[in-house]
Amino acid sequence: MAQIGQRVVAIDADLEGANLHTCLGVPPPREGLADFVANREEDLRKLALETPIPNLRLVAGTHAHLSDAQPDEVHRVRLIRALRQLDADWVILDLGPGLQSATLDYFLVADAGLLVINPEPGSVENAYAFLRAAFYRRLRQAVVSEELRDLITEAMDPRNEEGIRTPHELRAEVESADPAEGARFVRAMAEFHPRIVINGVRNTEDIRLGFAVASVCRRYFGVEVEYLGYVNHDEAARRSVLAREPVVRFAKEADAAIYLDRIARKICGPPPAVRTGSSP
Amino acid sequence: MRPLEELGHYEVLELPHGAAFEEIETAYRTLKATYATNSLAIYSLLDASDADFVRERIQEAYRVLSDEEERHRYDLQLAGEPVGDEVEPVKAAVVLDRPAIFESEPPALGSEAPLLEESPTRLSPARRDEFEFNGASLRRERLRRELDVDQLAEITKISPNYLRCIEEERFEELPAAVYVRGFVGAYARALGLDAVEVSSRYTARLEAGRASPKRSRLLDRN
Numbered sequence: 001m002a003q004i005g006q007r008v009v010a011i012d013a014d015l016e017g018a019n020l021h022t023c024l025g026v027p028p029p030r031e032g033l034a035d036f037v038a039n040r041e042e043d044l045r046k047l048a049l050e051t052p053i054p055n056l057r058l059v060a061g062t063h064a065h066l067s068d069a070q071p072d073e074v075h076r077v078r079l080i081r082a083l084r085q086l087d088a089d090w091v092i093l094d095l096g097p098g099l100q101s102a103t104l105d106y107f108l109v110a111d112a113g114l115l116v117i118n119p120e121p122g123s124v125e126n127a128y129a130f131l132r133a134a135f136y137r138r139l140r141q142a143v144v145s146e147e148l149r150d151l152i153t154e155a156m157d158p159r160n161e162e163g164i165r166t167p168h169e170l171r172a173e174v175e176s177a178d179p180a181e182g183a184r185f186v187r188a189m190a191e192f193h194p195r196i197v198i199n200g201v202r203n204t205e206d207i208r209l210g211f212a213v214a215s216v217c218r219r220y221f222g223v224e225v226e227y228l229g230y231v232n233h234d235e236a237a238r239r240s241v242l243a244r245e246p247v248v249r250f251a252k253e254a255d256a257a258i259y260l261d262r263i264a265r266k267i268c269g270p271p272p273a274v275r276t277g278s279s280p
Numbered sequence: 281m282r283p284l285e286e287l288g289h290y291e292v293l294e295l296p297h298g299a300a301f302e303e304i305e306t307a308y309r310t311l312k313a314t315y316a317t318n319s320l321a322i323y324s325l326l327d328a329s330d331a332d333f334v335r336e337r338i339q340e341a342y343r344v345l346s347d348e349e350e351r352h353r354y355d356l357q358l359a360g361e362p363v364g365d366e367v368e369p370v371k372a373a374v375v376l377d378r379p380a381i382f383e384s385e386p387p388a389l390g391s392e393a394p395l396l397e398e399s400p401t402r403l404s405p406a407r408r409d410e411f412e413f414n415g416a417s418l419r420r421e422r423l424r425r426e427l428d429v430d431q432l433a434e435i436t437k438i439s440p441n442y443l444r445c446i447e448e449e450r451f452e453e454l455p456a457a458v459y460v461r462g463f464v465g466a467y468a469r470a471l472g473l474d475a476v477e478v479s480s481r482y483t484a485r486l487e488a489g490r491a492s493p494k495r496s497r498l499l500d501r502n
Contacts, residue, residue: 124323125324166283204430208310209321253420
């Protein structure tokens with residue numbers, strides 16, 4: 001995205017396993033997001049470092065205290081506000097694995113939540129678990145009644161005593177309890193639009209997995225998942241990691257670089273002149 | 281999207297009313313693969329009974345919509361008209377006016393493909409003269425069209441090994457120039473390029489490369 005002219009700030013929000021600086025060829029910085037989370041630095045903008053890549057700055061996640069890795073709600077809101085004040089076209093949050101509240105909230109607050117899936121059972125399982133947790137959390141935030149929030153929390157357990165097995169069944173329960181809450185619930189369902197990328201593709205079947213996951217999500221969750229694209233399994237990607245340089249710079253002609261470029265352009269959308277419909 | 285039990289046959293196959301029979305076939309095959317017992321896409325999300333139910337609904341939708349008479353009766357039911365033998369079935373030949381969710385080969389991921397703007401078929405005559413139709417540029421064009429070698433082999437009926445040799449300019453492993461000219465022409469046609477222009481330029485490289493193979497390989501690395 002930076003290479004096609006967008007001003008980007010990358011935030012390594014995986015404080016338990018920060019390594020984005022290494023991928024971008026930046027030596028381990030002494031300051032980063034951990035200082036903001038621990039209130040040692042009030043201004044997040046001061047923590048954005050230049051990288052070797054033009055248009056790309058980095059807020060590193062190094063040197064975090066373990067107790068700061070999962071900030072409470074007050075700190076999460078403070079960070080989200082600070083993110084919105086950054087002077088950039090795009091702010092990208094690299095989230096860690098797992099279903100922690102902070103991870104889910106950062107995903108949900110994004111304009112474009114992106115999930116990377118490898119074509120293997122463990123990765124698909126994790127992706128569905130994450131989507132399910134994020135989706136139910138979003139639905140829970142959408143209703144105002146504490147009673148219905150509790151119902152949604154209970155429904156998150158697949159073996160819940162109410163016997164609610166799918167989001168459709170949960171929606172029916174909410175609608176029957178309170179039509180106004182039901183309308184909020186349905187709106188939240190419609191507004192949830194995660195995007196997916198299939199990584200490490202080796203054959204046509206792997207490529208099709210993205211379409212299949214989108215279809216299953218539409219049917220099971222009732223949500224539209226956008227299949228943004230795929231990235232080929234490529235030895236150049238591994239070599240680029242060893243060289244501590246993004247593959248789009250390390251091996252521009254590699255398959256992985258070409259596919260990543262295409263995905264970046266899709267996310268950025270058409271150029272402004274096309275988007276506004278005007279021409280000089 | 282409503283729950284599966286509330287959906288009609290067209291919705292189950294995620295198709296518009298009036299979809300062509302070819303589209304019904306494609307949608308059915310894709311959904312059948314998506315919800316197959318060993319499918320990765322349903323792994324951990326659907327239990328066996330849920331997956332069985334989805335498969336039954338897909339099968340039933342396909343049974344009705346793939347049979348001309350059954351489909352006609354079903355369409356009449358949907359329109360609220362009486363079902364009788366006196367009405368002639370209408371041949372469905374409507375083609376989707378939006379990107380199909382279930383694409384046939386090759387799977388398309390969006391139609392914008394910004395990189396396509398630089399494809400040689402769209403270059404100005406001056407740029408076209410500058411464009412070098414070598415193995416690397418052919419490969420780039422293939423990737424921009426989201427085709428893998430096996431897919432291209434299926435389209436061109438040329439072995440994947442020869443296609444790779446063409447892209448990597450392993451001239452010594454390719455057959456006589458007259459055959460290579462035909463291969464490259466088919467490759468170019470599959471990508472929507474000018475087959476005559478591409479094959480003649482590539483053949484010229486082939487002949488130069490065979491005359492001086494070491495120099496050719498070294499040049500490729502620059």
